[in-house]
Amino acid sequence: MVVHELRASAKLIQELDEIARVAYPEEGCAVLIGHAKRDATGLDTVLPARNVAPVNRRRRFTIDPQVLLAAQKAARRRENGVIVFFHSHPDHPAEPSRSDRSAAWPGALHLIASVTDRGVVDLAAYVLDASGRFRQLALAVADRSETRGIA
Numbered sequence: 604m605v606v607h608e609l610r611a612s613a614k615l616i617q618e619l620d621e622i623a624r625v626a627y628p629e630e631g632c633a634v635l636i637g638h639a640k641r642d643a644t645g646l647d648t649v650l651p652a653r654n655v656a657p658v659n660r661r662r663r664f665t666i667d668p669q670v671l672l673a674a675q676k677a678a679r680r681r682e683n684g685v686i687v688f689f690h691s692h693p694d695h696p697a698e699p700s701r702s703d704r705s706a707a708w709p710g711a712l713h714l715i716a717s718v719t720d721r722g723v724v725d726l727a728a729y730v731l732d733a734s735g736r737f738r739q740l741a742l743a744v745a746d747r748s749e750t751r752g753i754a
């Protein structure tokens with residue numbers, strides 16, 4: 604199945620902004636739960652997770668495995684449930700880094716925020732395709748009828 608777009612409410616995006624701001628200057632992370640439809644994935648739940656990377660948390664993130672497990676269980680209980688990974692890049696663009704490429708698995712959905720000391724400045728959605736490349740997805744924020752990060 605090809606996912607073309609991630610959809611979220613402005614409130615959910617605010618929750619992600621908050622996670623990125625609070626974690627700054629380290630990378631913040633979370634797991635989102637959504638439901639896949641034919642041409643889009645709707646996001647509805649944010650599970651904030653501690654960044655438990657043992658070193659260099661300004662450039663690396665490891666999602667608390669307990670939160671990841673809880674998210675996977677919750678997604679399985681739902682019809683067409685999926686999980687989406689969120690993390691922030693302090694003072695760096697909202698683009699996948701080399702370590703993001705090595706840590707991701709094909710088909711996984713990612714949201715990456717660029718955050719500075721003034722807050723989140725960009726947010727972009729990606730899917731890792733079968734050839735190991737990140738492809739940018741459209742991100743539609745529902746209650747503002749705006750679309751961010753169109754590829």
Ligand SMILES: [Zn+2]
Pocket residue numbers: 690691692698699700703715
């Ligand atoms: Zn990253």
